[in-house]
Amino acid sequence: MKKYICALSLTIFLLSCNSQNFKPADGPHSSEPPASQPASAPPVTVDKSTAGMITGTVSFQGAAPKLPPLDMTQDPGCPSSPQTSDAVVVKNGKLANVFVYIKDGLPQGSFSPSPEPAVLDQKGCRYVPHVLGLMVGQPLKVLNDDNAEHNVHPMPRENSEWNESQMPHGQPITKTFHKSEMMMPVQCNQHPWMKMYVNVIPNPYFAVSADNGTFEIKDLPPGEYTLAAVHEKFGEQTMKIKVGAKQAAQANFSFTAR
Numbered sequence: 697m698k699k700y701i702c703a704l705s706l707t708i709f710l711l712s713c714n715s716q717n718f719k720p721a722d723g724p725h726s727s728e729p730p731a732s733q734p735a736s737a738p739p740v741t742v743d744k745s746t747a748g749m750i751t752g753t754v755s756f757q758g759a760a761p762k763l764p765p766l767d768m769t770q771d772p773g774c775p776s777s778p779q780t781s782d783a784v785v786v787k788n789g790k791l792a793n794v795f796v797y798i799k800d801g802l803p804q805g806s807f808s809p810s811p812e813p814a815v816l817d818q819k820g821c822r823y824v825p826h827v828l829g830l831m832v833g834q835p836l837k838v839l840n841d842d843n844a845e846h847n848v849h850p851m852p853r854e855n856s857e858w859n860e861s862q863m864p865h866g867q868p869i870t871k872t873f874h875k876s877e878m879m880m881p882v883q884c885n886q887h888p889w890m891k892m893y894v895n896v897i898p899n900p901y902f903a904v905s906a907d908n909g910t911f912e913i914k915d916l917p918p919g920e921y922t923l924a925a926v927h928e929k930f931g932e933q934t935m936k937i938k939v940g941a942k943q944a945a946q947a948n949f950s951f952t953a954r
Contacts, residue, residue, distance in 0.1 A: 727924070727932045729876035729897050730799055740805035742917050748939040750913045752947040754794045754905040754925060760786035761929070761953055766822075766889045773844030773864065774821035774887065782826040782892075784929055790909025791951055793827045794927045795879070795895050797902035798913070799934060801921035807899045813837035813870065816882075816892070818846050818862070823882065823892035827928075829902040830894070832876055838862065838869040847885040850894065852877055859885070879926060893928055918943075925949040 765778035785792040814830035816823060817839045830836060838848050840862045849859040854875040862869060873880075873896045884890035895902065903911040905925075918941045926932040930951040939945045 727878040727926050728799075729878045729895070730797070730802070730899065737804070737806040740803050740807055740917075742915060744915055746918060746941040747915045748918055748941060748943045748945060749916060750923065750937065750939060750945050750947050752796070752911055752949065754791045754796070754909045754911065755789055755948065755950045756786045756791040756909075757789075757950055757952045759953070760784055768821050768887070768889065771821065771844050771887065773842060779820070779822070781889075782822065785826075785907065787907055787909075790905075790907070791927065791930075792905050792907045792909065793825075794905040794909075794911070794925050794949070794951075795827050795829060795893070795902065796905065796911045796913065796923065796925045796949075797829070797895070797897055798899065798916070799922040799924040801919055802899055802901065803917060803919075807831065809833035810900065811835075815839065816894075818842050818848075818884075818890075821846075821887055822890055823884075825904065826892050827904045828892065828894050829904060830873070830896060831900060832874060832896055832898045833872060836871050836873065836894070838871070840864060840866050845886065846890070848882065849885050850880055850882045852880050855880070855896070879928060923947050927951060930954060 761784055763781040766781055768774035769776055809831040813835035814828055815837050816828055819841045821844055840846055843864050846862045854877045855873045860869055876898055877896045880894045882892050882894055901913050903913050905911045916939050918939055920938045922934055923937050924932055924934045933949050937945050937947050
């Protein structure tokens with residue numbers, strides 16, 4: 697009986713330790729988004745005359761993984777030559793397509809979503825951008841600039857799933873996500889290489905690292921925050937950062953191959 701209790705205690709301990717790990721590649725959903733505020737929460741008012749900002753760069757240490765080229769020749773409306781993957785984009789030691797956001801520390805209350813839609817396009821039979829952020833309740837507008845028909849299929853864990861075809865240069869598809877969710881995969885059922893990630897959070901304080909690894913988060917109220925950076929292959933990192941009034945705080949992340 698004592699052996700059974702010890703084995704059970706060890707199992708519970710191991711599970712509790714592993715439950716905090718971010719699962720890259722096959723499980724990017726596991727990164728927890730900032731908590732959504734109830735609809736009745738008072739609106740947050742930010743004094744932009746005292747607001748600060750965070751700027752930074754995401755680096756990559758070591759040799760970047762070599763991913764196989766994308767073969768799009770199954771569809772004559774897509775490029776006929778091999779294409780590079782967007783899953784890992786490293787240039788001069790800088791990592792693109794990292795979603796950077798305020799994970800904790802913002803004032804209590806609700807932030808009004810932008811009425812302007814976040815735009816997801818389809819160009820060259822790939823999603824552009826590869827990583828996108830928008831607020832809970834903000835419209836998502838999906839375009840198709842290709843000569844190929846596409847099938848837009850988000851695969852959420854928290855939000856409602858939908859799956860719609862879009863003709864070449866067809867009418868935009870406009871949708872809204874009503875719950876916070878990190879790294880939601882969006883695929884095209886007609887082109888298996890097409891995949892991107894949508895991040896839905898309840899505030900406007902996020903950015904995606906550019907090709908040169910840089911990012912910028914503006915109009916932050918002065919305070920102390922937990923800043924997070926998440927990549928589809930390399931997981932999530934966090935750091936504590938203090939933003940002073942009218943100051944630009946510096947935050948740099950560095951990822952390595954797993």
